[in-house]
Amino acid sequence: MKQFFFLLIALNTVLVSFSQKTYATKSAQVKFYSHTPAEDIEATNNQAESKLIDKTGQLMFSLLIKGFRFENELMQEHFNGKDYMDSDKFPKAEFKGTIANIAAVNFTKDGIYNVNASGNLTIRGITKLVTAKATVTVTKGVVSSKSVFKIKIKDFGLTGKDIGSVIANDMEITTTAKYN
């Protein structure tokens, strides 16, 4: 009988250590911002999907380009147009990567953990490797992630003639995901 319980406990430990948890949300926020003396560009998307797997550190974001909202609707129209995001042809953007040092995050203990994320970012059908410093925050069992990184607009095939003059070359991207 004793051995049986021991076996049960041992089995349970194995199961717990192997089981991984996927944290997911359908309402992650992705913002971008760029600044030149002529024009600040800022838009927000509140319907990004994001998943984070605790054991493997796999991190994923996907979003719809037409879901970005600008203060200025004319700017939003240009953003979606052929010279910029061409969102009729390329309706989605996606990031698939990993957090290399996911072991640094204790998902059962409240805290703010600094991590490094890297992976493939696909915008306008073009995939580039990006790396970003990020944080994973655990608050009373609720896990969230945040990262800020920069991309070069022209890397992704945008041809708008204002890029590099009225519009900055770099875009700063901020992602905030509260997993539920």
Added chain:
Amino acid sequence: MKKKILIGLLIAAVAVAVGIWFFGFYKPTHFKRDVADEQAITITAKDMVKEFQANEDSANKKFLNKAIAITGEVIEAKKNQDGKSTVTLKSDDSFSNVYCTLKEEGGEINNGSTITVKGICTGFLSDVVIIDAIVIKK
């Protein structure tokens, strides 16, 4: 008499200038699209998900950036991390539904009730995504 014509012309010129400024420059940058004023495509949540699953490209052509009035059964009503109300409308596939983000409080929405939401379709992730939506019937 000449003076009157001149003043008339001046007023007309100012009116035209203001009109050009308003419709050409002010309105496009300061006014927000409002689905309440738009003619919507009417469809059920079930059919909309089916159309996207059958052929995403043709569904994109039909629905993207259009005003859509979707009717379906509420399986989840909650707040997103930005504080906006969201409603998920049920399809026949439990992995893929219609996920609507409302632009203003929708009032009390009960799970299991059938409602109609009018909003703008931005595309298809794991769910069909509708944003800037309003509840038009519940």
